[in-house]
Amino acid sequence: MSNLVLFTELRQRLDDHLDLVSRVAAEGDAESALSMIRREVPGLVAAVHALVDEHLPDDNGSCRKCRSGPFWRRIPAPCRMLIQVHLAVGAAKATTRDRTRWSPSRHRLQESSVD
Template sequence: MSNPVLFSELRRRLADHLDLVSRIAVDGDGASVLAMARREVPQLVAALRVLVDEHQPDENGQCKRCRSGPIWRRVSSPCRMLINVHLATGAATATTRERTCWRPRRHRAGS
């Protein structure tokens, strides 16, 4: 298998897997969602941490991963990948309370 074919296959498999996880999260029953979340969320968090760790700024504030190329094309920190992940995860709009409150809210019946 050549690199373009291999990369294409890896991207397709990852996209299929993420689609399945999304479908279960949205349409699955409670037990399926819970089982999937316990298995997938730690893996997805770990994957995002790898991406973020690869895009750390160097001593000049340049993203170590994105800094290749001529100096006028170098991206200052935070790089575009970090901003995209930040926006996609909702971290940009989440309040401190939303990030720390992980228990479902309980409602009193009849009120």
């Protein structure tokens, strides 16, 4: 199995799992949502902490994970990944009453046409 096939499979499983967790939390009855939240949130928080810890700035203020190449091309902290995490958390807090949805291709909140 090539790395691309393995990556694709792992990514699909993660996407399916996160979709399930999100759907149960948003649409499930109170008991199943609470059970899912108690079981899944600690792991999700640990995953976000692991990502954030990888992207800490070095002594020069550049992201340790994103830096590459000559010093003039290094990315200052906060890097793009940290900004995307903050945007995604903010989008997740938006309610359906706000009629907003997260658009990862545009990296911002947009008006939703879904009622």
